[in-house]
Amino acid sequence: MPTQTGNNAVMNEAQDVGSYEVALKRAQQQPTPELAAPFYLTAAQALTADEQYQQAFDILQSHVVGIDFAGQFDGLLLVAQTAVALDQSNVALDALKQAERMPIAERPQYHIALLNTRADVMGALDNWTRAVRDRSNLSLILPKAQQLENQQKLWLAIQNLTDNEVSDLQQSDLPLIRGWLNISNILRRQDLTVEQQVSAYERWRSDNPSHPAAINAPLDFQVMSTLKEQEPNSIAVLLPMSKELKPASEAILNGMLKSYYANAESQRPALHVIDTDQYTDFADAYQAALDSDAETIVGPLRKQNVARLGNLVEDVPTIALNQLETNRVVDNLYHFSLNVRDDIRELMSFAKQEGASNAAVLALQTTWAARQSDQFNFIAQEQELPVLTTLSYEDTPNGRQQTVKKLLQVDESEARIQQIRRWTKQSVESTPRARQDLDYVYYIGKLDDAKQIRPLLDFYFAEDIPMLAAPTIHDRTPSPNTKEEDIERIVFSEIPAITNADQEQTNTPFLLQRLDAMGNDSYLIAKRLMLFTHVQSAKVSAKTGILTLDGDGIFNRRPNIVTYKQGVLIDAKEDYFKHQEN
Numbered sequence: 001m002p003t004q005t006g007n008n009a010v011m012n013e014a015q016d017v018g019s020y021e022v023a024l025k026r027a028q029q030q031p032t033p034e035l036a037a038p039f040y041l042t043a044a045q046a047l048t049a050d051e052q053y054q055q056a057f058d059i060l061q062s063h064v065v066g067i068d069f070a071g072q073f074d075g076l077l078l079v080a081q082t083a084v085a086l087d088q089s090n091v092a093l094d095a096l097k098q099a100e101r102m103p104i105a106e107r108p109q110y111h112i113a114l115l116n117t118r119a120d121v122m123g124a125l126d127n128w129t130r131a132v133r134d135r136s137n138l139s140l141i142l143p144k145a146q147q148l149e150n151q152q153k154l155w156l157a158i159q160n161l162t163d164n165e166v167s168d169l170q171q172s173d174l175p176l177i178r179g180w181l182n183i184s185n186i187l188r189r190q191d192l193t194v195e196q197q198v199s200a201y202e203r204w205r206s207d208n209p210s211h212p213a214a215i216n217a218p219l220d221f222q223v224m225s226t227l228k229e230q231e232p233n234s235i236a237v238l239l240p241m242s243k244e245l246k247p248a249s250e251a252i253l254n255g256m257l258k259s260y261y262a263n264a265e266s267q268r269p270a271l272h273v274i275d276t277d278q279y280t281d282f283a284d285a286y287q288a289a290l291d292s293d294a295e296t297i298v299g300p301l302r303k304q305n306v307a308r309l310g311n312l313v314e315d316v317p318t319i320a321l322n323q324l325e326t327n328r329v330v331d332n333l334y335h336f337s338l339n340v341r342d343d344i345r346e347l348m349s350f351a352k353q354e355g356a357s358n359a360a361v362l363a364l365q366t367t368w369a370a371r372q373s374d375q376f377n378f379i380a381q382e383q384e385l386p387v388l389t390t391l392s393y394e395d396t397p398n399g400r401q402q403t404v405k406k407l408l409q410v411d412e413s414e415a416r417i418q419q420i421r422r423w424t425k426q427s428v429e430s431t432p433r434a435r436q437d438l439d440y441v442y443y444i445g446k447l448d449d450a451k452q453i454r455p456l457l458d459f460y461f462a463e464d465i466p467m468l469a470a471p472t473i474h475d476r477t478p479s480p481n482t483k484e485e486d487i488e489r490i491v492f493s494e495i496p497a498i499t500n501a502d503q504e505q506t507n508t509p510f511l512l513q514r515l516d517a518m519g520n521d522s523y524l525i526a527k528r529l530m531l532f533t534h535v536q537s538a539k540v541s542a543k544t545g546i547l548t549l550d551g552d553g554i555f556n557r558r559p560n561i562v563t564y565k566q567g568v569l570i571d572a573k574e575d576y577f578k579h580q581e582n
Contacts, residue, residue: 019046020043020046020047020050023039023040023042023043023046024039024040024043024059026039027039027040027043027063033063033067034067034068034069036063037063037064037067037069037071037072037075038069038070038071040059040060040062040063040064041060041064041071041074041075041078043056043059044056044057044059044060044064044075044078044082045078047059048078048081048082051085053082053085053086054082054086056078056082057079057082057083057086057088060075060078060079060082061079064078064079065079065095072102073099073102073104073105073110073113074113076095076096076098076099076102077095077096077099077113077114077117079091079092079095080092080093080095080096080099080117080118080121081117081120081121083095084120084121084124084125085124087352087357087383087384087385089125089352089353089355089357090355090357092121092125093121093355096114096117096118096121099114099117100114108141111141112138112141112142115134115137115138116134116138118130118134119131119134119135119138119153119157122134123153123156123157123160125349125352125353126160126346126349126350126352126353126558127353128157128158128160128161128165129161129165129168129169131153131157132154132157132158132161132169132174132177133169133172133174135150135153135154135157136154136174136175136176136177136180137174137175138150138154139151139154139175139176139212140175147212148216151212151213151216152219154180155180155213155218156537156539158180158181158184159184159187159220159537159538159539159541159546160539160546160558161184161546162496162541162545162546162558162560163188163496163500163541164496164499164560164571166181166184166185166188169181176211176212179204179208179211179213179214180213182204183201183204183213183218183221184541186200186201186204187220187540187541188541190259190262190520190524190542190543191262194224194227194231194527194528197221197224198221198224198225201217201221205217219535219537220531220535220538223530223531223534223535223538224531227528227530227531230530231269231527231528231530232269232294232295232296232526232527233269233270233295234269234270234271234272234292234293234294234295234296235269235270235271235272235294235295235296235297235298235523235526236272236273236274236288236289236290236292236294236296236297236298236299237253237256237271237272237273237274237297237298237299238274238276238285238286238289238297238298238299238300238301238305239252239253239273239274239275239276239299239300239301239321240275240276240277240300240301240302241253241273241275241276241277242275242277242278243277245277245301245302247512248301248515249301251512251515251516251519252301252321252515252516252518252519252522253273253519254516254519255515255516255517255518255519255520255521255522255523255543256271256298256519256520256522256523257519258516258519258520259519259520259523259524260523269295269527272289272292272294274288274289274292274299276299276300276301276302276305282300282304282305282308283308283312285300285305286300286308286309286312289316290316294316295316295317296316296317296318296319296526296529297316297317297318297319298318298319298321298522298523298526299319299320299321300320300321300322301321301322302322303322303324306320306321306322306323306324306335307324309330309333310328310330310333313330313331313332313333314332315332316332317332317334317529318332318333318334319334319335319336319522319525319526319529319555320333320334320335320336320337321336321337321518321522322335322337323335323337323339323554327552327553327554329552329553330553333553334525334529334549334553334554334555335553335554335555336518336521336522336525336554336555337518338495338514338515338518338544338557340372340375340470340471340472341375341379342545342556342557342558342559343470343471343493343559344372344375344376344379344442344470345379345556346493346558346559346561347442347468347469347470347491347492347493347561348379348380348383348385350468350491350561350572351439351440351468352385356439356440356466357385357386357439358386358388358437358438358439358440359376359380359385359386359387359388359438359439359440359441359442359468360387360388360389360390360391360407360438360440360441360442361373361376361377361387361389361390361391361441361442361444362391362392362393362403362404362407362441362442362443362444362453363390363391363392363393363443363444363445364392364393364395364444364445364446364449365392365393365394365395368472369392369444369445370392372444372470372472373390373392373444376442376444377390388437388438389407391403391406391407395449397452400452400453400456401456404453404456404457404460405460407441408434408435408438408457408460408461408462409434409435410433410434410460410461433461434460434461434462438462438465439465440465440466440467440468441457441465441466441467441468442467442468442469443467443468443469443473443490444469444470444472445469445472445473446472446473446475447473447474447475447476447478447487450467450469450473450486450487450490451482451483451486451487453467454467454485454486454487454488454489454490455485455486458485463489466489466490466491467489467490467491468490468491468492469490469491469492470492470493471492471493471494471495471510471514471559473490473492474492474494474498474510475510475511476509476510478564478567482567484564484566484567487564487567488563488564488565489563490563490564491561491562491563491572492561492562492563493559493560493561493562494559494560494562494569495514495517495543495544495545495557495559495560496517496541496542496543496544496545496559496560497513497514497516497517497520497543497544498510498513498514498517499560499562499569499571514544517542517543517544518544520542520543521542521543521544521547524540524542524547525547525555528540532547532548532549532555533549544557544559545557545558545559545560546558
């Protein structure tokens with residue numbers, strides 16, 4: 001590694017340069033790359049502050065990284081920051097590893113900078129477990145003036161953890177972490193009312209007066225202490241209870257009622273259930289909800305009715321249980337659903353944590369699979385992630401085989417072999433080769449379909465390529481005679497209500513379990529809507545995942561990421577792509 005023996009006087013001079021333009025000009029005037037590097041670093045810092053990430057990244061790569069000078073450590077940290085802003089996660093992670101290996105990283109000032117940068121990068125990559133670890137370690141070494149900001153970021157990272165990640169961290173020896181996790185678990189308990197949660201926090205605070213979370217209460221608890229007075233006294237539920245959506249509506253309502261009766265509240269809100277199937281015009285059903293004096297409305301479910309809400313919602317907060325491809329932003333209108341977009345984003349984030357970006361999409365030839373394929377491509381385009389190919393296949397042995405060969409470009413390899421044989425007019429011994437530029441396959445199908453695809457990938461020399469899939473693949477429990485190798489190395493998203501399901505639910509179809517959980521969480525949102533609207537960073541651990549509210553009024557979910565190991569559903573660990581033990 002470079003020895004950091006550069007000219008400190010030049011470093012000081014470069015740091016005094018004001019603007020990007022002046023720093024760049026001074027850099028170009030220097031006689032050697034070593035003397036120019038400090039000025040280029042200053043220019044990149046100025047560009048980063050102005051959010052000109054691409055230009056800053058290019059300067060760092062061309063004139064800072066690899067140059068032996070006193071600011072190389074800072075340059076590597078800046079590379080990590082700009083790379084993650086440009087969605088180049090593998091470059092960001094590599095820069096951090098290089099910085100960690102430098103001797104200067106052990107000095108207190110530089111160690112703090114490294115932990116801060118790494119925590120920010122890991123948060124941007126949704127690797128919240130690692131972000132929590134770094135923020136927890138920072139709490140021991142930061143100057144007092146910087147402690148509060150770090151505590152706020154630590155709390156945000158903890159609230160982003162799934163319940164399983166919380167359980168794993170509770171076994172660690174991180175400083176003060178159990179206290180933070182204890183108060184997070186208070187918020188995760190849905191059997192407690194807001195009042196009971198605030199009381200539980202105050203008891204914990206009294207027992208742990210010196211803990212940072214007791215000295216400076218998280219904003220969530222500050223808002224929750226005033227939330228009781230703002231909870232709705234009456235809730236109207238708009239669901240299609242009579243026609244083809246009756247089973248789905250009954251599952252949603254069942255989940256709502258279980259949450260409604262889950263705790264011993266002295267005064268529950270009045271609940272009015274309105275069957276939208278009984279109204280020719282949805283506007284009349286919505287007016288019936290208003291006439292019930294509802295202070296919050298949950299529903300409707302049908303998309304065509306959701307599309308009408310933009311012209312109907314005024315003063316009463318309304319939580320639609322579906323969303324359109326493009327949602328109109330309207331005051332007091334919110335959307336909560338089991339949209340597969342949340343699952344796709346979480347899977348993409350999971351892949352990015354290990355530097356996996358190049359994807360291919362393989363889908364059944366069905367309408368619902370085609371829609372999900374379009375959604376994956378749309379989100380990948382939004383995040384500037386490359387999708388190398390998108391294919392659908394006929395669900396027959398020949399259809400599957402030919403499509404997988406095309407996906408892996410084995411068909412092109414075979415064609416080249418045949419061409420060589422024709423040219424040479426000889427029997428050439430050869431083995432077809434699968435493409436090497438593919439990080440993972442996003443698969444759209446059911447479990448029985450996936451069992452046919454995984455062996456084909458292995459057969460055509462792609463055993464190291466993982467399959468990622470949305471919950472549609474988890475349509476049932478694998479049968480006892482399912483071969484483990486046919487379903488392992490398939491990573492998919494699933495809601496906590498199913499991954500943590502008790503024995504009572506094992507005979508209920510997964511689809512109905514998901515809708516039941518959706519009903520539970522819709523009631524939770526209705527009761528705590530003011531928390532989400534008043535605390536921008538509010539995160540609530542619920543049965544469908546970690547819930548957050550974005551600026552467009554849409555509730556997003558962070559589901560669990562799981563896989564099969566020896567026929568059992570388990571958490572997919574962060575090192576999955578390295579094929580290490582879970």
